[in-house]
Amino acid sequence: MKNTIKFYVAILVVIFVVLAVLGYKGNYSLEREIWNLEKQYADIAKDPQIVPENAIDKVILAHKKMIEKYPGHVLIREVYFSLGNLYLIRKQNDLAREEFTKILDVYKGSADTCAEALFAIGRTYELSGKWEQAVSFYERTNKEYPITKAGLVVPGYIGNYYKKTNDFQKTVEAYDKAISFYKKIANDYADKMAGLAALNMMSDCYLAQNRWNDALQNYGKILSDYGSKGALLPMQIQALVQRINAIAVRELKDYDAAITVYQAFVEKYPKSPIAEGFKKLIQQLKSVKNAAPTVIK
Numbered sequence: 001m002k003n004t005i006k007f008y009v010a011i012l013v014v015i016f017v018v019l020a021v022l023g024y025k026g027n028y029s030l031e032r033e034i035w036n037l038e039k040q041y042a043d044i045a046k047d048p049q050i051v052p053e054n055a056i057d058k059v060i061l062a063h064k065k066m067i068e069k070y071p072g073h074v075l076i077r078e079v080y081f082s083l084g085n086l087y088l089i090r091k092q093n094d095l096a097r098e099e100f101t102k103i104l105d106v107y108k109g110s111a112d113t114c115a116e117a118l119f120a121i122g123r124t125y126e127l128s129g130k131w132e133q134a135v136s137f138y139e140r141t142n143k144e145y146p147i148t149k150a151g152l153v154v155p156g157y158i159g160n161y162y163k164k165t166n167d168f169q170k171t172v173e174a175y176d177k178a179i180s181f182y183k184k185i186a187n188d189y190a191d192k193m194a195g196l197a198a199l200n201m202m203s204d205c206y207l208a209q210n211r212w213n214d215a216l217q218n219y220g221k222i223l224s225d226y227g228s229k230g231a232l233l234p235m236q237i238q239a240l241v242q243r244i245n246a247i248a249v250r251e252l253k254d255y256d257a258a259i260t261v262y263q264a265f266v267e268k269y270p271k272s273p274i275a276e277g278f279k280k281l282i283q284q285l286k287s288v289k290n291a292a293p294t295v296i297k
Contacts, residue, residue, distance in 0.1 A: 027075065034075060037062055041082040048089045060086050072106045077113060080106065084120060088127065097124040115145035119154070131161070147185065147194040155181045156201050156208075163208060175205045196226050203243075212251045219244050220261040228269045237274065241281070255289035 040059045044051050063083040070076050080103050087096035103117040122137035135158060142154040155178030162171040182205070185198035199222050206215035223240055226232050232240070248258035262278040262285075269275055 030070070030073075030075060033066065034079065037066055038078060038082060041086065044086065044089065056086065056090065077107060077110075081116070081120065088124065091127075093124040093128045097121055100124065111145050112148045112150075115141050115148035115150035118144070119150040126161075142181070146181075147189065149197075152182075152185070152194070152197050152201060156205050159205060160208065172209075175209055178202075178205050190225065191229065191231070196222065196231065199225075210251075212247050213257075216244060216247045216252070216257055216261065219247075220264065223261065223265055224268065227265070227274060228272055230273070245285075255285050259285050259289075 037059075040062070044056060044059060048056075060083065063079055063086065066076060066079050067083065080099065084096045084099035084103075087093070087099060100117045100120040103120075104114055107113040107117075118137050118141040122134045122141065125131070125134035125137065138154045138158060141148075142151050145151040155174070159171060159174035159178050162174050179202055182198040182202035186195045186202065189195035189198070199218060203215050203218045203222075206212075206218060219240055222232075223237075223244075227237055227240070244258050244261055248254055248256075248261075259282050262282050265272070266275050266278050266282070
């Protein structure tokens, strides 16, 4: 629940930027209403336990009035989701489900919105202890909207659920199914953001199962397929390098595993702007390897 709340709070920052830009186009009054309303929601979501029930009632009512005033308006999409989440905060899961279900009709033309709403409906069932109903909505999200953010998350999410509940057989089956899905998306949407997201989520599945070599190989593929074409931001490359080094050194106890990944990149893309950086990194890893031989297999 905390992760869901953090996700929606983070969205508010994006909304503020969007509204600030759109404000110059004559929507300032509406934008200010939305921002004030969503600020109230964010304050509640940060720590619901300290907020009086009557205060939450007022914010819920304000959300309803906003929706009644601007039904289906593109700018109040998050107001619909916030209303549902306010009910989740109060553990009124049935009411939350009703609000999320409305979104499917109001924003039926938006794949991303419908996928998020289906996933949210699944969460209402999961939080009610009704996993079978929850997983049916999760699977529907993945089936109907496979390359949306919610659709991509679902297969790994289901695997994580079974892992947390210590159901070994279903964990293995779920992760195997997730990996097959991510491989297909990565192939079908190669060199696109959906393909990159699928590779990252596939790596998460490998990591969850302690399949270090598979994860390392997959990170190497991300580096080769996307890093070579300038599709990764500097911070993304840095994060990728940190993951590769952590797996090689901490989990595999093998510096050469990381060196091999970087060496393959340098040999395949010697003229890449980041190739020189990897050459230096290779030398650094070799130096550390020689200075700490007990770490090596």
